[in-house]
Amino acid sequence: MRKLSISLLLLLTFVQLSIAQRAVVRGDFADPSVIKVGDTYYTTATSSNWAPAFPIMKSKDLINWEQTGSIFPDLTAWADFYYWAPELTYDNGKVYVYYTAHKKGGNLCVGVASADSPEGPFRDHGPLVCQEVGSIDGFPVRDENNKLHLIWKEDGNSVGKPTPIWIQPINEERTALTGEKRELFRNDTPWEANLVEGVSVIKNNGYFYAIYAAAGCCGPGCTYATGVARAKKLMGPWEKFSGNPILSGQGDWMCPGHGTAVVHQGKNYLMYHAYDRASNKYTGRQALIRRFEFTPDNWISFTDDYLSPADKNTAYKVTDDFDKNKLGLQWSWSVFNKPALELKNGRVGLHMKDDREVFVARRIDSRNYEATVETIPVKDALAGVALIGDDKNLIYAAAKQDSIHVTLVKDGARSSLGAFPVAAGGKHLFIKLTVKNNTDIRFHYSLNGSDFTRLETLSADITYMPPWDRALRVGILGKGVQGDAVVVEKFVFESK
Incomplete structure (x- = not known):
């Protein structure tokens, strides 16, 4: 015994x-x-x-x-x-x-x-x-x-x-x-x-x-x-x-x-x-x-x-107000599509070179997190928040002045998960992505940054992301055509 x-x-x-x-x-x-x-x-x-x-x-x-x-x-x-x-x-x-x-x-x-x-x-x-x-x-x-x-x-x-x-x-x-x-x-x-x-x-x-x-x-x-x-x-x-x-x-x-x-x-x-x-x-x-x-x-x-770190608490929150003259070290982008950026007056502008999605993103480090993008929607191009595996595999919610569009991209093929009318012309719009247990993904929006409404999209299976040797990233996305530009004022990431 x-x-x-x-x-x-x-x-x-x-x-x-x-x-x-x-x-x-x-x-x-x-x-x-x-x-x-x-x-x-x-x-x-x-x-x-x-x-x-x-x-x-x-x-x-x-x-x-x-x-x-x-x-x-x-x-x-x-x-x-x-x-x-x-x-x-x-x-x-x-x-x-x-x-x-x-x-x-x-x-x-x-x-x-x-x-x-x-x-x-x-x-x-x-x-x-x-x-x-x-x-x-x-x-x-x-x-x-x-x-x-x-x-x-x-x-x-x-x-x-x-x-x-x-x-x-x-x-x-x-x-x-x-x-x-x-x-x-x-x-x-x-x-x-x-x-x-x-x-x-x-x-x-x-x-x-x-x-x-x-x-x-x-x-x-x-x-x-x-x-x-x-x-x-x-x-x-x-x-x-x-x-x-x-x-x-x-x-x-x-x-x-x-x-x-x-x-x-x-x-x-x-x-x-x-x-x-x-x-x-x-x-x-x-x-x-x-x-x-x-x-x-x-x-x-x-x-x-x-x-090992002594602190077992892995929850944290970081905010980027884009008040510097260059992007912070947390940000990265695709080697195949370097974004044309402009940082000015506490905002970051993304300029479109073609009709591909352009993004900057940061690492995730837990299975539960959320990210919020504050943007000022423009007439034609889309700006919002994205979860990214690579250039051809991502999901995002992005807005222009009159609507928000949720899009799934799988192996380069785009599928709409929903389009939602929103009267945001000239106003700030907050778009939030939340992920629970790695793959339960939902999108929300707000006109004031505090009261969020869920976007009732079609269900999204994101288990195909990311590619074999990489991990997911979350960040800011713009989508338009050559000559378009979008503006983002703030990005908030919270690891749960």
Whole structure:
């Protein structure tokens, strides 16, 4: 009986620890990379097809993060989309970022940029490696002789092939690979399924350790997990741990992987991403930090010691009055349709370049939230609030002077969910979107900002959003034709 009680106590403690872990960066923040410069930590993450590319955040404790800007406020000249997996490194007083992007007219490549400060500005040096099926997840490391190398993944899974992890020397200027590439390892065990990727290398007690991710990364059907391999020399031979995966779904979090190791107060941690089980694909892959230890037999074992925000209350409210001369850092837009904006007199104007929807949006970080747009409707063009998966998958309520229109866009095809007459000519109009439990979406409007009337629309199934590697965003939308413009005075977002 005593043994049973102890076992039960240990089980309850394990469950409590699992539930207690909370994201250090909430919402869409996949493939996080972290470095320390002086007494400050810096992190960045995948931005995919949202711009600006690769948000930069800083922290003193790895728990409380503040965004300071982005690595590429404007996109790079050589790439057009899929800005993935940035890897920060600090070497000899200079900051480098190795990143993945889709080359114009080509495929995925690993590129590099540099800066004198983690907060930029960054100077792009272009692509380093572009294999036929794609090259992703660059990671720099020095070998046992201090010679610099680049590790990356050949994206074979995109064409139904294995995924070798390659290594090749790189010059100290970080402008070109040198010598010959060599394979370190590939997906060859059942738990790894169709891929291995996201390698982060550290060194301890005479071993190099490659912490890596495997299996399906994204969406509600993800199978992602984390493994480790080791070698005495960087070029190998590499040995995979027989107990892999060393990190898999636990408690509130599922599909953990693709992280970077960091030392904090003398302890080893991994900053990585995982999906919250409750909000899953809708909030996207969020950043977590968990401690690991080196075992007596020279492997790696994760502990139940997490770095998590102390405040369990995740509700908050933010307002943007557009009283600055540029958009705040919370805002992003599609890499395929950069909006023409004008900020003036406490308002933001969106100018139409064609008949596509144009939008600026922000991350969501819970399954319950609301967003309100205050606009001054114009005669022909529409302005309002939108929930966005990508350019071809969104839902919005937007108004002109005499009416409000609710529209669902699925794979580029538009469907009207209702049109409602509203006499708002020359007056301020407030349009509100509310979401409960990820997909229960409703729209309301008000002429005074306090008394809202529900728009009785056709039911909307939004479970098809977002795309596989991204999360939903909510924001401001304009719709018209070339030459039209709309005006928005205020945006309010509230996470419940």
